Amino acid sequence: MSPAWPLDYAVFEPYYAQAERLFHVHGQRGEDPLEPWASTPYPHPPVSHEPRIAQLDADLRAIGLHPFHLPLGILLDEKPDGTPTPTSVCMRCSFFDGFPCLLNGKADAQVICVDPMLAAHDNVTLMTNAYVSRLGTDASGRRVDAVHVTRNGGEEIYSADIVVVACGALSSALLLLRSANDQHPDGLANGSGQVGRNYMRHHMSVLMAVMPQANDTVFQKTLAFSDFYFGADDWPHPLGLVQMCATSHAPQIRGEVLPEWLEWLPRMPFEQIARHSMDFWLQAEDLPHPDNRIYYKDGMVHLDQHETNPQALHHLKRKLKQVLTEAGHPHVLLERSLYFGKDILLDGTAHQAGTARFGTDPATSVLDLDCRAHEVDNLYLADASFFPSIGAVNPTLTIIANALRVADRIRERL
Numbered sequence: 001m002s003p004a005w006p007l008d009y010a011v012f013e014p015y016y017a018q019a020e021r022l023f024h025v026h027g028q029r030g031e032d033p034l035e036p037w038a039s040t041p042y043p044h045p046p047v048s049h050e051p052r053i054a055q056l057d058a059d060l061r062a063i064g065l066h067p068f069h070l071p072l073g074i075l076l077d078e079k080p081d082g083t084p085t086p087t088s089v090c091m092r093c094s095f096f097d098g099f100p101c102l103l104n105g106k107a108d109a110q111v112i113c114v115d116p117m118l119a120a121h122d123n124v125t126l127m128t129n130a131y132v133s134r135l136g137t138d139a140s141g142r143r144v145d146a147v148h149v150t151r152n153g154g155e156e157i158y159s160a161d162i163v164v165v166a167c168g169a170l171s172s173a174l175l176l177l178r179s180a181n182d183q184h185p186d187g188l189a190n191g192s193g194q195v196g197r198n199y200m201r202h203h204m205s206v207l208m209a210v211m212p213q214a215n216d217t218v219f220q221k222t223l224a225f226s227d228f229y230f231g232a233d234d235w236p237h238p239l240g241l242v243q244m245c246a247t248s249h250a251p252q253i254r255g256e257v258l259p260e261w262l263e264w265l266p267r268m269p270f271e272q273i274a275r276h277s278m279d280f281w282l283q284a285e286d287l288p289h290p291d292n293r294i295y296y297k298d299g300m301v302h303l304d305q306h307e308t309n310p311q312a313l314h315h316l317k318r319k320l321k322q323v324l325t326e327a328g329h330p331h332v333l334l335e336r337s338l339y340f341g342k343d344i345l346l347d348g349t350a351h352q353a354g355t356a357r358f359g360t361d362p363a364t365s366v367l368d369l370d371c372r373a374h375e376v377d378n379l380y381l382a383d384a385s386f387f388p389s390i391g392a393v394n395p396t397l398t399i400i401a402n403a404l405r406v407a408d409r410i411r412e413r414l
């Protein structure tokens, strides 16, 4: 069972709206039947479908599904025909997804926050090559008074009235564990023993549907459907989300382990496979489990992982095959590795959360509802580690919205 969060969606909603404005989210309210209420429309229109995806959209609708425009954070301005305007930063190329954008067209943290902030404020410094090795506390153990940094081969110590840790779900937990001291013998802010536990990652898979017709879509990541999020007619439990992902490129397919029948072809038609493929990203929920845990043992990092919900992804794949067939898209469905493993295993995880969950009870959570450590007055965590559960949707808008919320709480203290 996926645990409920200790704060309602209504608390987060204004921050989602703020995050959507800040990160130039393009989308269309009212299309996704599972969409929660929102106080504002998306700040930018949805990224338009190219003809083949528009056809898929129509075909899925014809069999009763509810595909929607996938919300995207992107610096794209489209003309009415869907092509980028002359001043659009993004040019709708085929490398959206796990590729760096050479034009800075992705609305990511560096483009949207870090670079503009450095340009606008003389009193902000970004230190590169800086590794925070540990946090020290004063004698009471209630206040972080030293941030130990390894930089360019040397050790430096910084202090601040308020310290915000945002190293990501794994590294934030490790930093707290490395910072054990006399007042916090099991790790900083870890009186509950919860630091590092309840680690969650999505169960993910990339499926490439190879079809008789060519797919000339360039920018493919524009459609998703959530019809099986809470279950299906033949499976009563939640399954997850299906979304399109970036177009397959021939060198990627060439670099992957393909089924035997393809290996035997004298000249593998990678270009042809890429041209005839349509690529789907499937995502199912991972449930929190106290023994899914990152920790140090004998000076080494250990990550224990027990499968919590393996059936969901399996059934989601089955449903995708079924609906593509019903929608009249004959296909061979291959598992793709994209930039990760096939069924995307631990080493390819992109979405991870948990490890320092927030809550009202210091015995069972690491952070209070403001994401301040229960046991350390001036220490906040503002990354994915606070999640009590991860759902099956992409996590980053929630991480951003929560960071904006935490920033408001900190501002009230200053």
Ligand SMILES: Cc1cc2nc3c(=O)[nH]c(=O)nc-3n(C[C@H](O)[C@H](O)[C@H](O)COP(=O)(O)OP(=O)(O)OC[C@H]3O[C@@H](n4cnc5c(N)ncnc54)[C@H](O)[C@@H]3O)c2cc1C
Pocket: 097, 098, 130, 131, 132, 133, 166, 167, 168, 169, 171, 172, 175, 349, 350, 351, 352, 382, 383, 384, 385, 394, 395, 396, 397, 399
């Ligand atoms: C290829 C790829 C594609 C993705 N696509 C999507 C997507 O489409 N939608 C979506 O919602 N999410 C996506 N994600 C996931 C998204 O990137 C993460 O959910 C998000 O970045 C997590 O934010 P965070 O603040 O928790 O941690 P991070 O963004 O990982 O930030 C942690 C930062 O802390 C730094 N750090 C760590 N330890 C230390 C230390 N000891 N000292 C100093 N600095 C440290 C790291 O270098 C890093 O800069 C994708 C991820 C990947 C890898």
Ligand code: SF4
Pocket: 074, 089, 090, 091, 092, 093, 094, 095, 096, 097, 099, 100, 101, 102, 103, 104, 105, 106, 219
């Ligand atoms: S990489 Fe992505 S953001 Fe950059 S131009 Fe291409 S589609 Fe646009």
